[in-house]
Amino acid sequence: MARTMTKGACMLCNANVSKAGMTKHLAACVAKEINPGRASDTQKATEGRIFHLIVEGRDQPQYWMHLEMPHDATLKKLDSFLRDKWLECCGHLSAFTFQNERYASHPSPDFDRRGMNATLGKVLTQGMKFYHEYDFGTTTDLVIKVVGERQGKMKGTVRLLAVNDPPLIPCGTCGKEAVHVCSECVWSSDKAWLCEECAEQHECGEDMLLPVVNSPRVGMCGYTGP
Ligand SMILES: [Zn+2]
Ligand SMILES: [Zn+2]
Numbered sequence: 001m002a003r004t005m006t007k008g009a010c011m012l013c014n015a016n017v018s019k020a021g022m023t024k025h026l027a028a029c030v031a032k033e034i035n036p037g038r039a040s041d042t043q044k045a046t047e048g049r050i051f052h053l054i055v056e057g058r059d060q061p062q063y064w065m066h067l068e069m070p071h072d073a074t075l076k077k078l079d080s081f082l083r084d085k086w087l088e089c090c091g092h093l094s095a096f097t098f099q100n101e102r103y104a105s106h107p108s109p110d111f112d113r114r115g116m117n118a119t120l121g122k123v124l125t126q127g128m129k130f131y132h133e134y135d136f137g138t139t140t141d142l143v144i145k146v147v148g149e150r151q152g153k154m155k156g157t158v159r160l161l162a163v164n165d166p167p168l169i170p171c172g173t174c175g176k177e178a179v180h181v182c183s184e185c186v187w188s189s190d191k192a193w194l195c196e197e198c199a200e201q202h203e204c205g206e207d208m209l210l211p212v213v214n215s216p217r218v219g220m221c222g223y224t225g226p
């Protein structure tokens with residue numbers, strides 16, 4: 001996979017930008033947006049410190065997003081955003097891992113005592129990297145980097161700034177674009193990835209097939225997209 005060549009869309013200006021260039025692009029794009037000429041756009045927003053985060057698949061860096069979240073947003077908000085956008089299939093457990101701490105969606109006295117009510121301002125610092133796991137069985141692992149911080153106004157608790165273009169995955173049999181993935185074969189074979197025609201011949205049957213969606217959870221458990 002051509003890892004460094006992936007591109008994505010800036011949600012602010014619709015530009016198509018390389019993964020490597022997106023952080024710089026967004027810095028300029030966000031700066032333009034907060035100039036006084038466009039202040040009316042953000043009038044109802046509240047002023048405060050805002051983090052710029054990059055989320056990507058831990059072993060699947062072709063899936064990535066840039067987000068902004070205010071300091072007073074909780075880890076829970078970030079968890080639910082990640083679930084909505086990329087992860088949720090059947091309400092599995094999830095957790096964030098920092099160097100020495102874990103914050104879990106379902107804390108328990110014996111294991112993962114901390115819940116996700118901590119605010120980002122308390123647990124994040126610029127330059128830090130931390131991890132998110134969704135589903136402790138068929139786990140989807142994400143890595144999150146804190147790449148920037150600014151003073152500004154923001155509506156709501158999460159703003160999506162940019163997202164990767166869907167990677168083109170070839171059918172493992174004929175090479176055309178795959179639209180289905182077999183949740184059984186995905187563990188063992190490239191033949192799990194199927195175009196429309198080859199899907200009809202696939203030996204595991206239709207029930208095992210999941211749609212190819214733009215998420216690091218593609219093909220896992222029962223994931224069918226947001
Ligand atoms: Zn832009
Ligand atoms: Zn599931």
Ligand SMILES: [Zn+2]
Pocket residue numbers: 171172173174175176194195196197198199
């Ligand atoms: Zn095919």
Ligand SMILES: [Zn+2]
Pocket residue numbers: 182183184185186192202203204205208
């Ligand atoms: Zn199969």
